Amino acid sequence: MGKLWRSLSILGCAACLALVAGTSAASAATVGPLTQVSGLSPFTSCSGGPTAGGTNFPNSEVEPSVAVNPAQPSNIVGAFQQDRWSNGGAQGLVSGSSLLSGASWFESTAAFSTCEGGAYDRASDPWVSVGPDGRAYWVSLSASADELTSAVLASTSTNGGQSWSAPATIISETTPLHFNDKESVTADPNTPGTAYVVWDRSQFPSDSASLNGLIHSFAFRGAPYLSKTTDGGATWSAPQQIGPNQNIFTIGNQIAVEPDGTLVDVFHFGKGSGRDNPNASFTGVMRSTDGGQHWGPPIVVSNNPVANDVDPDNGVPMRTGADVGGGIPDIAVDPGTGKLYVVWEDSRFSGGSHNDIALSTSTDDGRSWSMPVKVNQTPVPVEAFTPMVDVMANGDVGVTYYDIRNNTTAPGLPTDYFIVTSTDNGATWTESRITPTSFDDTLAPNSRGYFLGDYQGLSNDGTSFRPYFVQTNSASDPTNVWTTTVTP
Numbered sequence: 001m002g003k004l005w006r007s008l009s010i011l012g013c014a015a016c017l018a019l020v021a022g023t024s025a026a027s028a029a030t031v032g033p034l035t036q037v038s039g040l041s042p043f044t045s046c047s048g049g050p051t052a053g054g055t056n057f058p059n060s061e062v063e064p065s066v067a068v069n070p071a072q073p074s075n076i077v078g079a080f081q082q083d084r085w086s087n088g089g090a091q092g093l094v095s096g097s098s099l100l101s102g103a104s105w106f107e108s109t110a111a112f113s114t115c116e117g118g119a120y121d122r123a124s125d126p127w128v129s130v131g132p133d134g135r136a137y138w139v140s141l142s143a144s145a146d147e148l149t150s151a152v153l154a155s156t157s158t159n160g161g162q163s164w165s166a167p168a169t170i171i172s173e174t175t176p177l178h179f180n181d182k183e184s185v186t187a188d189p190n191t192p193g194t195a196y197v198v199w200d201r202s203q204f205p206s207d208s209a210s211l212n213g214l215i216h217s218f219a220f221r222g223a224p225y226l227s228k229t230t231d232g233g234a235t236w237s238a239p240q241q242i243g244p245n246q247n248i249f250t251i252g253n254q255i256a257v258e259p260d261g262t263l264v265d266v267f268h269f270g271k272g273s274g275r276d277n278p279n280a281s282f283t284g285v286m287r288s289t290d291g292g293q294h295w296g297p298p299i300v301v302s303n304n305p306v307a308n309d310v311d312p313d314n315g316v317p318m319r320t321g322a323d324v325g326g327g328i329p330d331i332a333v334d335p336g337t338g339k340l341y342v343v344w345e346d347s348r349f350s351g352g353s354h355n356d357i358a359l360s361t362s363t364d365d366g367r368s369w370s371m372p373v374k375v376n377q378t379p380v381p382v383e384a385f386t387p388m389v390d391v392m393a394n395g396d397v398g399v400t401y402y403d404i405r406n407n408t409t410a411p412g413l414p415t416d417y418f419i420v421t422s423t424d425n426g427a428t429w430t431e432s433r434i435t436p437t438s439f440d441d442t443l444a445p446n447s448r449g450y451f452l453g454d455y456q457g458l459s460n461d462g463t464s465f466r467p468y469f470v471q472t473n474s475a476s477d478p479t480n481v482w483t484t485t486v487t488p
Contacts, residue, residue, distance in 0.1 A: 054087030063453030089122030097161030317449030412437035
């Protein structure tokens with residue numbers, strides 16, 4: 001089903017902030033007007049099945065993903081969680097897409113949950129990607145409310161996200177011994193009809209153990225798995241474990257495809273005595289040079305110390321990418337040179353007091369990585385969180401993130417969204433403010449803390465970056481997805 005509705009805009013912010021030393025305000029990126037993508041929930045008449053002791057937040061949209069169609073750059077395909085639950089997942093997933101460069105937006109669904117006409121109580125972790133032929137891929141983590149059943153589902157669209165195929169089941173398990181989590185999809189930019197889905201499949205030592213308890217125990221394991229399509233999503237290969245699971249867990253797996261066809265899977269991983277051990281927390285990659293059939297051993301990009309993201313006024317957790325196993329990384333590849341960029345939250349630059357945004361690069365297909373550098377330009381020592389990175393065909397790089405530099409002691413938590421851009425391959429960075437006014441993060445759905453999403457969306461149309469992100473609105477309409485253009 002699809003729905004076309006009028007988009008809303010508010011005044012954008014051009015060249016708001018340029019705080020990089022040696023960079024003038026005149027060279028800051030141009031930020032266009034903000035456009036609202038999401039509307040009120042289409043699931044208001046849906047009960048959504050068992051609550052499992054959770055609280056639902058109607059009219060809340062969180063954790064968006066976005067991709068621009070390389071065959072038709074005016075086509076923007078996005079997706080997000082709709083009506084988040086406090087104890088995991090959402091009533092369903094909604095696609096918010098445009099055929100007119102964001103002038104108007106379609107909403108559609110793909111039967112990932114019961115509220116969408118599917119078989120699972122809840123859906124989460126939306127991710128979209130578009131191939132060189134214009135075919136869009138959309139994946140979901142679909143699960144029962146008690147989390148005993150978990151599945152990775154995939155749907156495709158050939159009309160720019162206006163409608164979607166019935167989901168294909170890549171994996172589905174009903175067992176407390178395993179949970180499939182944090183999937184992503186990458187359409188191969190070099191080969192039409194080919195796409196890769198990766199996720200982590202947890203392993204628990206006992207069928208009587210608590211999921212929430214074990215997720216922080218020494219016994220937790222989470223091996224990366226992969227499935228591949230070569231026929232545009234009509235069929236998917238049997239799930240294949242692509243990494244070790246002895247004394248290691250991974251989360252946030254995501255594949256980047258190099259110009260020479262090399263696959264680079266990035267992830268956060270931990271090893272040794274538990275997920276919460278700061279001395280066993282890393283960002284890493286694995287490489288495949290044969291289309292995903294065989295993978296090399298994990299390569300450490302960097303260790304990954306993280307602090308707890310909390311509201312400094314009251315200590316309430318801020319649920320960010322750093323809350324999930326230590327830090328969800330994001331990866332992007334320069335389509336011309338093959339240079340890789342990875343970003344994540346990291347507390348090393350503050351001596352452990354708060355997280356900033358770290359970036360590391362590779363110029364040899366992920367074999368070796370540069371020393372991490374801080375790229376957020378936050379002028380005061382406060383949290384910066386949930387980074388995303390993207391690279392345009394001309395080599396321009398963009399990194400988006402939230403921070404709370406405008407917070408005061410007054411009630412609420414003023415939060416803003418920023419982007420830093422580089423036109424010299426990451427040598428220097430210039431910051432621009434995306435949100436013209438701060439929004440109050442305390443209005444966000446509470447899911448182990450104020451929750452905007454473990455990730456946000458960032459793509460580009462060849463000329464401008466396309467952030468696709470969440471900000472809060474009101475108690476009755478907690479969060480919405482917004483987008484804009486950022487032209488370096």
